[in-house]
Amino acid sequence: MDGTRPVAAEQGGAVRAAAGPPVAVPVRVPASRYTSAAFAALEAERMWPRVWQVACTLDHVRQPGDFYEYRCGRLSVIIVRAxxxxxxxxxxxxxxxxxxxxxxxxxxxSExxxxxxxxxxxxxxxxxxxxxxxGFGVLDNDELALVAVQVDAWGPLVFVNLDTSAAPLHQYLEGVPSDSAWAHLDEFQCSFTTLSQVASNWKVVAxxxxxTYHVQGIHPEMLASIDDVNTEQHVWDHHSVSHQRYGIASPRLRDRSDQAVWDSFIVTQGERMGPAFKSVCPVPALAEGETIRDVIAERIRQHQATRGVDLAGYDTDGLLRLSQYNLFPNTTVLVWGDMVNVLTSRPGPSPDEAELTMFLLYRAPDGAPPAKPFDVALPAEASLGVVIDQDLGMLKRFQRGLHQPGFTHLTLSGEEIRIINMQRVLETYVGAGVESGAETR
Ligand code: FES
Ligand SMILES: [Fe+2]
Known part of the structure; x- marks a missing residue:
């Protein structure tokens, strides 16, 4: 934003680390987990065939005869509606x-x-x-049945797990479904998905x-409409969540005016208020007692009403507090009252390559007919919007750095607790250690 730049976090001396209390010493994760073919092979052998992973949406396989092939590394699963x-x-x-x-x-x-x-x-x-x-002599049909894979859904998302003895999905998801129950995820339909190739390890993408530590680094346009400092994070066993307020300026900024919030929201998420909000404009007049956050929420309600979606039951916080779920191992589910985005990263042919799929879901109007999502494979130069472009632009720089021989460990803060948790769960599958403190254990 013009005239604003990040300064030291200031909030009456009561700044709270995004993850709660800071860790006593940084958590160190071996860089080789992101570069080693041997580690990737361990993940492929011990982790990917044993975890629930998002494959597609119910909209992809709603009618009898619908099918969808899900690939993750060398694994391929066929999902069918019988x-x-x-x-x-x-x-x-x-x-x-x-x-x-x-x-x-x-x-x-039909077959x-x-x-x-x-x-x-x-x-x-x-x-x-x-x-x-x-010519085969006696064939045993039962022995030659297709190999079943567990499949189940949470809200609109279809998950698969190749481990037929694994705990069911609802158990795997721990507290996530109840934490997100307020959003009624069943009401969302997938409009489209995008597939991007990323030149980095799948964990770099995840x-x-x-x-949100990086918001002040690479998303300067976003800072005036997000509180990136006072973010609650919660870690279950496998999964984690952050709850983050939008429509409010970062405590890092000096200019936290309504105009700054309004401009920032339009530049980064204006389409949520409808096509009229593609470029910055004067901030609307506020009614007594109303905040700029309330105004943005009301514009979102008005836009959704034009689609036949009634958001009257969702207050300002329901529309402008992002619940960001990180599902082990590779999925981020971003839940707002009007919109859900899902990002999954999967290993590519080498540890230096990944595939990123984004699912965009909106609340379906009452009586909307079922429709298949558009699945688009994006060319490298395609834009996914200002914020995701900034993310991907940075993520593709990582892999070269991670390979430098002098870089042996990532050093993680309590603010990066969701990454730390993912690494700790990963090692329970793969069997490698996350080192803590200054000394490698
Ligand atoms: S029928 Fe022969 S390989 Fe499938
Ligand atoms: Fe980002």
Missing amino acids: DDGALRAFQNVCMHRGNTICEGSGSGL LRCPYHRWAWDLTGALREVPSRK DGFSE
Whole structure:
């Protein structure tokens, strides 16, 4: 913002670290976790096949015959809506000689048929046809059923877990569903998803959406409409959340005027108030007792009303307090009253590459017909908006730094507690240690 720049945090001497009390000593995480092919192989062997992960949304697989292929590294899972209405998922492998059965997503599937020799399974995974079957002698259909994968949904998000003995999703999600119950996530529909290739480790991407310490570093336009200092964070076992107020200026700023808040909100999130708020304009007059935050919330309600969505039940805080859930291992769910964004990062072909999928969801108007989301693979130069572009611009610089031989550890603050927690949970799967303090243990 013109005329403003970050200064030392000031709030009557009562600045609270975003994570609560600071840690006594920094937490140190080995840099090799982000660069080592051996560590990536351990993750692939011990972690990815054992965790619940967001694969798609219910809108992708709402009708019988809808299917969606989810890939994570080398893992491939096919999710189908069967004729009986049940959601099912299978490892995406033909039990004949191991070909991949399905690719991509679509509708109208009545069977799962391998294109090579045309073995076919029904949508429950039961083998139902083997061309020239006699040549195999006695085939046991049960032995050759597709390999089932656990599948379940939280709100509009479909999760899969290849570990059929893993605890069910509702248990895995710990306190997250009850913490977010106020938002009625079932009411959200996915409009579109974007897929981006990022030249960094998947954890660099996940970390980038697990703390707000960097807002003062790379999102200067945002600072006047976010309280990045007084953020509550809560850590469950696997997962964590921050609750952060928008529509209010950072305590780091000198200019915390209504005009500064208004301009900042328009530049970074103006579309939430509708297409009229693409560029900065004079701040509206406030009624008595009203704050600029109330005005922004009311504009959001008015915009959603034009879509047929009634947000009268959501107060200013419900619309302008972001609940940012970090689901282990790789998903960030951003919940506002009017909008939900989900970001998932997955390993690419090497530890230096990742795939980032963003899901954009809006509250569906009453009686809205089901619609499939648009899934868009983005070219490298595509813009995802001013804030995400700033995030991705920084994340792609990391990998070269992480490889420098003199950089042995990340040094993390209590403000980065959600990254610390993710690393600690990761080591329970992979079996490596997070070192604390000045000395490596
Ligand atoms: S590999 Fe699938 S039918 Fe032969
Ligand atoms: Fe960011």
